[in-house]
Amino acid sequence: MLLPKEPHRRPLLALTPLIDVLFLLLIFFMLSSQVAPYSLIPLGGVFHGGGAESRPQEAIPVAAPVVLRVSHGYVTLGRERTAITDxxxxxxxxxxxxxxxxxxxxxxxxxxxxxVSVLEVLKMGAAAEVTLINSGGGRQ
Known part of the structure; x- marks a missing residue:
């Protein structure tokens, strides 16, 4: 007597390894992403002017700004080289x-x-105006 053939069974696909990989990827991207960008530094005192409602300002003689060239650990003020700590x-x-x-x-x-160290010192020193110039000469 011939036995009936059993229906062909497909192998079971285990989803556990796939879920594990997805959770590992999720954890990796959560840990490697930045919550707050470190490159934004609040300077405060931003000038908002130039509109029609702004009043004309009197011509006040303003001294030229002091040039600070920032190097690694040092600042050059004019011709003097000073450590950032000083x-x-x-x-x-x-x-x-x-x-x-x-x-x-x-x-x-x-x-x-x-x-950041230079900008903090200037902020504590109550600087009225700080202008950053990048290496290409553009203002920031």
């Missing part, structure tokens, strides 16, 4: 001379921490 005293001396405008130019060796 910049606070130099800014206080300039503040006593009523100098509160700065032009900050990073060099190729300056890193983000150097720029």
């Amino acid at each position: 910049l606070k005293e130099a800014v206080e001396e300039l503040r006593q001379q009523d100098i509160d405008r700065y032009l900050v130019i990073p060099t190729a060796t300056a890193n983000v921490q150097d720029m």
Whole structure:
């Protein structure tokens, strides 16, 4: 007597390894993404003007800004090279001379921490105007 053939069974596809891989990818991308971008530095005191409702300003003689060239660990003020850690005293001396405008130019060796340190010192020194110029000469 012939036995009836059993229906052909397909092998079961286990979804557990696929779910494990998806969770690992999810965790990887969550850990590698940035929640807050580190490159945004709030400077405060942004000028919003130039509209029709803005009133004309009187011509006030303004001194030229002091040029700060930021290198890795150092700042060049004019012809003097100063460590970033000693910049606070130099800014206080300039503040006593009523100098509160700065032009900050990073060099190729300056890193983000150097720029942040310089901007923090200028902010604590109550700088009225800080202008950043990139290596191409454009304002930021």
